Amino acid sequence: MTAAIGTEPAVGAPSGRPGLARRLLRRPLAAGALLYLVAIVVLAVCAPILAPHGPQESDLAHVLATPSADHWLGTDSLGRDITSRLMYGARPALIGVLVTVVVAAAIAIPIGLAAALAGVADRIVSPLVDLLMSIPAIVVLLMVLATFDQSLVAAMAALGVLTAPGLVRVVRAAALMVAGEPYVAAARVYGFGRFAIALRHVLPRIVGPVLVNLSLVAATALLTETGLNFLGLGVHLPEASWGGMVADASAVMNQQNWMLVPTGAVIACTVIALVLFGDGIRDATAEGWARPVAPARTKRSRDTVKGVRPARRGAGAAPADRPPILLRVDGLTVAFPGADGRPVPVVQDVSFELGAGQTLGIVGESGCGKTMTGRALLGLLPEGARVTGGSILVNGADATAMSRRERAGLRGSTIAFVSQEPMAALDPLFTVGAHIAEAVRTHTGAGRAQARERAVRLLGRVRLPDPDRVAKMYPHQLSGGMAQRVAIALALAGGPKLLIADEPTTALDVTVQAEILRLLGTLRRETGMAILLISHDWGAVSELCERTLVMYAGQVVESGPTATIITAPEHPYSEGLLAANPQLGTPGTALRVMPGGVPSPGEWPPGCHFAARCPYVMDECTAHPIAMAGTAEHAGRCLRVAPSPKIEARP
Incomplete structure (x- = not known):
């Protein structure tokens, strides 16, 4: 049945998916946020080298000065250079954010996964989370500062503990949705333990919402750190901090308003950049599930x-x-x-x-090997199986x-797959149109508007009546025949x-x-x-x-x-x-x-x-x-x- 292949021209293998960094940089807002955050980190780390003046160096001849060639962003009430103090002040701000995010993630992710995958753990975790979320955070932070001699690191670690319960809820809710998927049940049948299932099957699927919420935790940590320093409860004066600079600027507003502008702008832009960066990481991670095949190239005969x-x-x-x-x-x-x-x-x-x-x-x-043959063609063999000849x-x-x-x-662009259970291919959190539009964007690089239009056309191609209405429906609103047609439309998204x-x-x-x-x-x-x-x-x-x-x-x-x-x-x-x-x-x-x-x-x-x-x-x-x-x-x-x-x- 198989003919000899002589000198038949062939195409080469696909070039593979672009990496996470490339997918992230293709999003203008996320790329801009990343560049801004990198610049802040570099300026903070290299402040002793890049800062034009020392953080405590005073120029009494130019007190409360506006921007000039010597002082790019002006000076404060003691004649200290605002640019230099912003660079040095970024250090405690970034350390506080890092400590809070690491502590919150280290607590919330394993506890949230355990609550989703183990009923006994869930019965313990859920009431405990409700209890911890009722504790007033500001009171605990003041207690920690009083106990640890106004240690900013200790206060931000405590903030990470206090924000972890809310993140536990997010991780648990997202993991519960994934834990009900057929492939997770199959992993249990194969004998995988809960740890392997959580790490290999559940966590990769929930990384999007976790990253978004961690970016919000980072923004909250920055504002909290700034607020504590504004009150004089964190970094000891006269050390530079963004919160302390805001306090200095507010004290001299009647004399000069400019001093508050650069400090407030840096804090606001950093908060916005953290949130945009989290959104971009989520979208770039979700896009990585398939890519189109690279252009063909000539190859020698198979023989x-x-x-x-x-x-x-x-x-x-x-x-x-x-x-x-x-x-x-x-x-x-x-x-x-x-x-x-x-x-x-x-x-x-x-x-x-x-x-x-x-x-x-x-x-x-x-049991005759039909499905295993199809899975071999897709490169999706079960764990342990491999092509031996x-x-x-x-x-x-x-x-x-x-x-x-x-x-x-x-997969998706050259070979597509439709299973006997279409619901297994549809995420209940997204509409039908969102599913197909995301696949179109992944395989074709189309913009959001073009992808939505293409999704509606695909729904029409599979003979679904009123495709605009169907595109706005969720999977649970579909009948069996409609769900199978949607699954076929999804398979056709990459052509x-x-x-x-x-x-x-x-x-x-x-x-x-x-x-x-x-x-x-x-x-x-x-x-x-x-x-x-x-x-x-x-x-x-x-x-x-x-x-x-x-x-x-x-x-x-x-x-x-x-x-x-x-x-x-x-x-x-x-x-x-x-x-x-x-x-x-x-x-x-x-x-x-x-x-x-x-x-x-x-x-x-x-x-x-x-x-x-x-x-x-x-x-x-x-x-x-x-x-x-x-x-x-x-x-x-x-x-x-x-x-x-x-x-x-x-x-």
Whole structure:
């Protein structure tokens, strides 16, 4: 079925996603806030070198002076340079902010995660948080200052403790939403402990709201530190501090108003910069889940690159009238580590190809390796699973040889995915339009307004009535059919060339199933994308797919045109599936059900995997592995299929 590849041009691997810093700098407000904060830190750290005057140096000839060449921002009531004192005064302000944020985060994040993931901890944490939030902060700060000889560090650490309960609530609420996701439940089934789940699965998803709230804590800490110094309770005079400078300026307002302007402006701008920087970090972090594929580049033929072996099926190149090959899978084998440390295959020697605009179905019972094959194509195998053999070529680039970042660049922009549970792809905190607009911005770099317009157009493309109204709805307001259409629209946001649909109609009623299948067919014709449909439903496959792979116990046991397999199957397993399908049965006649079940990985027999259930089994079937036989057009893994010179048998 897989043709030899000769000198077919191919595209290279994607260049990968830009880093966090680059995504942050693409946001003007966040980039400006970052540059401002960096400048403040540099001026504070390098104040002894950069300051034009000492912080206590007086120029009695120019008291309360306005800006001049000698004093860029003027002088205070003692003739001290305001520019220099602002630079030195930034030191205690930044230290106070840092101490408060570190203490609040160190307390709130682990406690909030524990409360969300452990019911016992939640019963203790929630009442304690309510109690701590009722304590008056100013009273505690005054007590700490009195106890620790007006130590600013001690006061700001106490402020971190006092602000932590509010942050605990934010972390707990965000983590509770993520803890109910299917992938978190799956992690528990896999045996991960609470610490691993919190660190690897929950915390990355809630980093956005946590960072935003930490930026607010930082702004509050700065204002509190300034207020304490304004009252003379922090930095001891005559040391420079922003709060102390505000106090000096307020004392001489009747004589000169200028002194308050630079000091107040620096404090206000720093507070605003902290908040904008937090927002920017949140947005840049959220954007990092996918990137578009880089422009194509020419590559040598597959036979001469990285020592990849030539295709084993077919000798010639694809005919000129066939569409270009988008996906070529050759000898794919996926395995999990076994109890003895040796790999246990769950997908074995799977080969097929899919051209642009074509449709291919993968059919089989549960446990046959259909979904694992699809996850291997996406690069989203479960923990522990890995590709141990074969290759996956996407537009000629070997995905199995790509880095994790390059592989992630394929998802969404080249290969998209639609699951049987659309709600798993939708965050309940955001509207439908926000979901799709964010994906559009991520893959295309469009502005917010353009992304919103594109989101509405995509909702219209998937045949949702009144797409403007649907864009404003939340996931819980959608029916099953609407949610599946939204999931398809979300998958189309990056303009993918291949759509992998894993049982997309299983959870829907019969009428909606037919509508979704017709929609997928229409989208294929309109966009030219290829579709790989994973299903156990012959009716869905026959309606949508031109060709079909039948999989059993990790192997492809038959491949060919869908209509040919349905009318003249060559493998006994295909016969059994078709005979048990109600849509293909005869009214009044009992369906024939195959005995037994699919053997588990690690229990596959050395010969034909279907031998224990096959009505035609012979001694030769269990003696050795069975090769694919037949033609490149229609082949089967069965001794009853006569070998053909058009296809090379292989174990």
